[in-house]
Amino acid sequence: MFIATNRIKVKTGYGDTLAEMFKARGAVQDHSGFISFELWKMHKTPEHEDFLVVTHWETEEDHHTWTRSDAFRSAHAGGPPDFLLGPGEFHTYDVVHRLEASGAAAAAD
Numbered sequence: 001m002f003i004a005t006n007r008i009k010v011k012t013g014y015g016d017t018l019a020e021m022f023k024a025r026g027a028v029q030d031h032s033g034f035i036s037f038e039l040w041k042m043h044k045t046p047e048h049e050d051f052l053v054v055t056h057w058e059t060e061e062d063h064h065t066w067t068r069s070d071a072f073r074s075a076h077a078g079g080p081p082d083f084l085l086g087p088g089e090f091h092t093y094d095v096v097h098r099l100e101a102s103g104a105a106a107a108a109d
Contacts, residue, residue, distance in 0.1 A: 001035065001098070002060045006053040007089040014083035015041060015049040025075040028055065033062020048085050060092070 010018050022039055029037070035056035042050035057063040066072055 001095040002057040002063055003093040003095060004055045004057065004063050005091045005093070007091075008051045008053065009048045009085040010051070011083045011085060012047070012049055014081075015051065017081070017083065018049075018051060021081075022053075027071040027075050028066060031062070031066045031069065031071065033058040034066070053088075060094075063092075 008018065019039060019041075022037075028034055035058060037056075038054040040052040040054060042052070055063070057066075
């Protein structure tokens with residue numbers, strides 16, 4: 001599994017706007033090799049709001065194909081909103097170990 005992350009900082013008070021932009025633009029869920037998308041908000045950042053975009057892919061090539069697609073360009077169309085505080089910090093990872101809840105633990109949740 002391949003993971004791509006993008007850390008995004010926005011002006012305080014604009015976190016909900018950022019979240020709505022991700023909900024409205026979508027399209028990644030229909031792309032080949034896509035597994036999941038998550039938008040994480042960091043706790044306790046008084047100077048700004050800090051988010052981490054996390055996407056899970058079957059392969060690195062699936063992610064690269066997405067970033068070269070018309071759907072990607074459409075989802076990222078237009079200039080950056082004025083509430084962004086600089087460019088994002090993009091990183092990629094390979095999952096080398098994963099542990100999931102056992103059936104008993106998962107049933108208790």
